[in-house]
Amino acid sequence: MAVRATDVSHGPGLLPPRTRERRRGLHTPRETPPAKPMVSWYDPEVLAKTGLKALLSATIGQQADRRLLDAVARPQPLAFDYSVDSDGEAREELWLDYVSDLGDGWNSTYAVASAVMAPTLDLADATGKVHPTEGGDVLVFGGDEVYPTASVEEYQARTVVPYAAALNRRRHRPHLFAVPGNHDWYDGLVSFTRLFCQGRRSDGWHTRQRRSYFALKLPHGWWLLGTDMQLESDLDAFQVEFFQKVAAQMDREDRIILCNAEPAWIKQQVKPRAGRGFLDHNIDFLEQKILGKRVSVFLAGDLHHYRRHENAEGRQKIVAGGGGAFLHPTHLPRVDTRPGGFVLKQCYPSQETSRRLTWRNLLFTAINPWFAAFMGGVYALLGWGVAANLNEGAVAAPPLREVLNAALQSTGSLLLAAGTLVGTIAFADDRRGRRWRQVAGGVHGAVHLVLALLLTWGVSSIAAPLAGGLQWSLGRDFLSGLLLFGGGALVGPLVVGLYLLLSLNVFSCHPNEAFSSLSIPDWKNFLRLHFDKDGQLTVFPVGLRRVPRRWQRGRSPEEPVWVPDPDDHRATPPALIEPPIVIGRSKAPPLTLDTGQSEPAFVTPDEQVLAGPV
Template sequence: MAVRASDVSRIPGRRTRPGPPSETPPGKPMVSWFDPAVLVKSGLKALLSGTFGRQADRRLLDAVSQPQKLAFDYSLDASKHPRDELWLDYVSDLGDGWDSTYAVASTVMAPELELTDDSGRTHVTRGGDVLVFGGDEVYPTASVEEYQARTVVPYEDALNRRRHRPHLFAVPGNHDWYDGLVSFTRLFCQGRFSSGWRTQQRRSYFALKLPHGWWLLGTDMQLESDLDAPQVRFFQKVAACMEDTDRVILCNAEPAWIKQQVMPHAGRGFLDNNIDFLERKVLGKKVSIFLAGDLHHYRRHEDADGRQKIVAGGGGAFLHPTHLPKVDRRPGGFELKECYPPQRTSQRLTWRNLLFPVLNPWFSAFMGVIYTLLGWGIAANLNEGAVGAPSFREVINAALQSTGSLVLGAGVVLGTVAFADGRRGPLWKKAAGVVHGLAHVAAALLLTWGVSAIAAPLAAELQWSLRRDFLSGLLLLGGGALVGPLVVGVYLLLSLNVFSCHPNEAFSSLSIPDWKNFLRLHFDTEGQLTVYPVGFRRVPRKWKRGSGPEDPVWVPDPADTRATPPRLIEPPIVISRTKALPVKPETGPPGPMVMMEDEHPPGGAV
């Protein structure tokens, strides 16, 4: 797909510059996570945001400077009458490549959507009156320009006045925090105009009062997975407004029930304890539905009481595997009911890492340079007075005599140890890192041996005037760009499919835009909640301008015959209107509610 740079003038609150319409979508390709420039930029931003975030928590400042309504009331219509029904869409982990993000956005923004399940039954759904972004609204790091190109423009073009603008609420994820939440606050918490949505919140956390005794709470766990004191007090006040029979949908940026499995040696983490804290000490009742993203796939767990824990992080970011972490059963009696893509498919997709050199060209070039630096000094030593091809023992002896190669080889091993996955413990991390690093050193020595064997006759045959050392360097650069990333690809393939490690790295290297998903929630006239999990097996790769008045700006090109329409991942999940299960608060019920300025629940018309 041809792409062009986004027009920064389209940032909400700025006037769009007139110009001739383009015939190519104004998007960006999927983030190449193994691009050295992306790695350095993302790493620095993560380091800085983590350092300053601990010292200057923006949530504490917003609690003082940004008064917010205690609850946005969608249980009433514009006439202040009880609302019979409500449609709500949940999209998480969006703002990556154009194809995947826009495919989801154009479906979410459609006035009506017919969905077919595996049995062939058709379900007619409506576009949500409320839209919730569940975390990580942009990749790779937060900035005004990235939000504009990867999030704002796709949703504006997808809506294109086809229906009313939904009310938008956003939960921040770790990628939103990489600039200290500055861009997130500007886009979602200041009431800026956008033709794709209408923002309501003034802080990074919120509460929605929904029809028939349902509530949706959106939290902000920052980078340290903790709840700040003003946020706790805020949700205590919200809990004081709830009836005993009310039911809660809790939206976190990360799924604690799976994250604790990632690092089993660390025990229960802050995020998992915070969920217990919210249920026991703040809400005084068990959460009926947990929604989270962060993992870019669909996975649903259910307990015997019908409580749901759903991961739906398929709003546009690269695909994550479903066969790791292995979480068929979770504490509390939760059992895995469905995952998308299926685990066997996820295992097969991992084999694409054998194409690592092709999928990550800039990283391949970087590895070519590393291998050249490792082997060039060795080749130069071998070239001095060499007659014929050297033996491999001579290559090793030359390597031991090259100080630069020894230092760089040690650096490679240290780097791979730092890169290794620590979920199996520190000893495993060191062992896996050393093996990976030594594999690179061995591959570089073998490559140097082969280059030294062919460089002299090749140079003589072509009658080059350049020295043999220069030809050796060229061959090492090309060979290293192929062999080095291939070693990384094999390492990631074995790590994930054999040793159950590196799920993030093994799939971020692939940048798969397919297998996307979002959730459509329907609160009906009987108070029953139906969750429609919508999946996209293969998103379109080609687009053309829409021609009809009810079309979005861009529609799939019929020439892209491999694209598949959205359909239900599994049959709709029906949750009857029953009383929420109580838990005994450990510190007594919340104190009396103290209303802040402008906290009175409105009669929110959508």
């Protein structure tokens, strides 16, 4: 069944009712959803708040790791058992949905939620073949459940409300399990714990986990493990011990889907100079020494695109971070092949498309108007004092040498210039090393300073004629400030956009900054997993090429609260990114370890009743 109902025919030669009303002038304004826009990452207010939250969360994470407290204060079943149904009978099959990096703009987050929450979804592949799928009994959020920073209000507006409206009682509420990402940790995991770890229910899901990490026992010997890597890619000792006990409950032939918030297999290659800290060894210990070859599928988000690697044994490493956040580039350096024989099989969007999208940074000023205003202020402060000094002299245009001398004699301008250089060097990407950062940042800052000087020269030359030749310097100063602000608002963001374009497409740097500036809501994705009666896992990678931009209220109980406006013809339906991925047993034998003490008991979904309002 399609996600939205098809329009009913209005008879030959007849127009739809809304069109007839428009032509008669009777059309009333349509109702709109409580939409949140995409986060504008270069908005100075967002930059300041996010930076402050990141600083505070790093301090909180180091001084009071919430996972250690929860491990003592909040006991959790060793595993939640979905291998049996409510009657205790073994399940023959199970559907599960995986969504990561959501809770950003309404259009992107709600479009994905509408597809996830549909009772059934018919997905066409590139050949036109249609694959029927069902909405998952279990829903896993793979990390970063809200943007830009975690708070109860942001979770409610950007995550809870879209998923509740998308479900709209069309089917049963799925059981939700959430993996925290770095943005969930920006308030010390307080809001995440309140929403996902206290047995609360919303109109979109049931939550069951008690800690920020969990284990699910699935049909036919499959398991899904969700980790909490905190802010430093670290698994704490209690968490490692927890997964040791889970591994002790597994049979030799069981297989695992391991969900981490970040794709370490990519990040270690993209930033090879960063090295690996001692904390990374906890992740290696979990993957290599505790779980071993049982791991057939590695899932991660954090990078907001789809990318799949596969090795000769059929193991999969999949990044699926397209739940709603801005798009990340796929033309990243050094990630086409992986250590251990993992080779790139598919990415979405294509690398050619990703490279082409980077050129949108030339529209930086129009896309980021508040940052343009900020840069206008920077340029005005850099040149206003110099222009004011020049305005005290003759009305005629000053030579460039005189402008340069005035700038060198202005203490305020020199301090601001130094601050600009420090800022651009701090902003520069360090993946090519410290020297590269200093050179790239220095050149970037120097371009701004040279342009500010030339702009000041030009303003000083035209301020008097535009002011009607007035000798009154205060009037010319005011006009000079406006011209500097306007010129800086146009030129400054263009320089930043050009810097990001060259950095990514030529030097393979700034992938995050070059695409967060664009806030692209399209090319979204999620994974639908099917465990069939034969014990085979089929992964359906679902993509939404272009999400709707306009919505209207649904008109039947089979629809979500909001459905795409039929007049939004550019929106595309969900479709398969690539053919379904069929995964059987791992070819290599699993690693067996003596993990010592074990805990009883799996808890079936009906043995633990969790309730409470959101």
